[in-house]
Amino acid sequence: MNPTNSMDPATAARLREILAGRGLTTLPAPPSEPSADPDEPGHPEYHRRRRAETALARWEKITPRRYRTAEATDPAVIAWADAVIADPSGTRSLLLTGGTGTGKTHQAYGALRRIAAAGPERYTAVSVNAADMYGELRAAGGADDTEKRLRQLSTAPLLHIDDLGAAKGSAWVEEVTYRIVNTRYNDLLPTLITTNFADPEALGERLASRLSEMCRVVVFGGSDRRRPR
Template identity: 35%
Template sequence: MLGAMECAECGGTGWRQRGDDGQRRVERCGCWRRQMEQTLLAEAGIPPRYQKCSFSSFITYPNEKLRRVLAKAREFAADFPVVEKGLLLIGRPGIGKTHLAVATLREVVIGKGARALYFDTRTLLSTIRSTFNPVTRTSEADVLGRVMAAELLVLDDLGAERTTDWVADTMNLIVNTRYNDRRPTIFTSNYEDTDDESDLDSLRVRVGFRMHSRLREMCEFLQYDGPDFREFDFRPGADDLLQRWRGQPRGKLPRRTRAPARAQLQDGRLELPWEGGKAGG
């Protein structure tokens, strides 16, 4: 881990002398801290396309809700680990929710040396499922353990998964364990939080009542809107985003779902194996 043989400060030991009062005291060298940050960032599992996402590279323009969300995310990172609640970033695809979630994670890793973990929700579930042992009803890989123990967890794209009973139980296990252990989680979701229980695209219907109620307790809900980054064929600046934003209709998120989101309860039993098809597809 200490590949810093050439470090002039510490000679590669990771410790350097504190030359303040003539006593032989040492402290961690800057090279050791930088190496530690790089290790923690690598272990966080941020997808390559998001690895450079930071608060300073997040483009803002006069959009009050977007600016408020950025301020809340910065505040969360600054206060970490002394935070009451996690964050739930809600809004249509392509408006930078993952960017903000990853920026917060990176800030917490680099600034605080925290052990953090990123997962796309469907990828996480398919990973757990692929290593799930139906006999012992545990995941053979230690994914579950790592996800529960991470000091900060980012779960991206919540609600995109097809919610079978197995998915609901697994998600509730993860979320409840983290809640009970007071470990914050940052979620993103494309599904709007409405009170309309007949709306199949509402967050409550997508994730289930139990999960939604827990999210309410453990997260600050931050909903915003903006132009879809992916609709630009160039890298948009603040002016481009503002112009597109002004011309965009306001209001509810577009409808997407045609079929019921939740699978029917099968006599309330835990259904194994998962019949949900290829997760993440």
């Protein structure tokens, strides 16, 4: 009799591992037929749904309450999110520009949600507001802390920087942003940026040049959704 037949598969697998670890002949693995039912473990769809649940819980954590119902509806934003789902490292970054209140941040969180809902193997999106990001980097305990945070932002598998340029001006701001954006560009990591500037040149020449090279730019028109017409 094969004692593993009456056990649940996880216990049986663990038992085989323990036996193998002690140099004992392992019992043959039971045939693992993929389940035909998407509601059952063993079916790829079952596992994709579990991953999506975990990813969406993370999305909710990084998303401000105002944007928790956000869905990507802009065709270019939907296309970008779907490209990231299909091939994160083969997808250019995305720059959403346009006036205040035209829905850029809404679309950005909508895109992050869409990527989570696809149930990626790993969902480690990081979302920062640019002004908060500079504040945090300035307030860091020392050069080491600043570098550590810079590294986190530069290496996050998916990074969203909201309202870039709201704190424009200093050479330090441009340098910090350039370093993050450039590292991500070199390492083929997708970045999603929103900015009020219709013309990225306003963000500084070096940064604008890098952004225009690495990003698909989508211009948002229309009136300010926050002000009643």
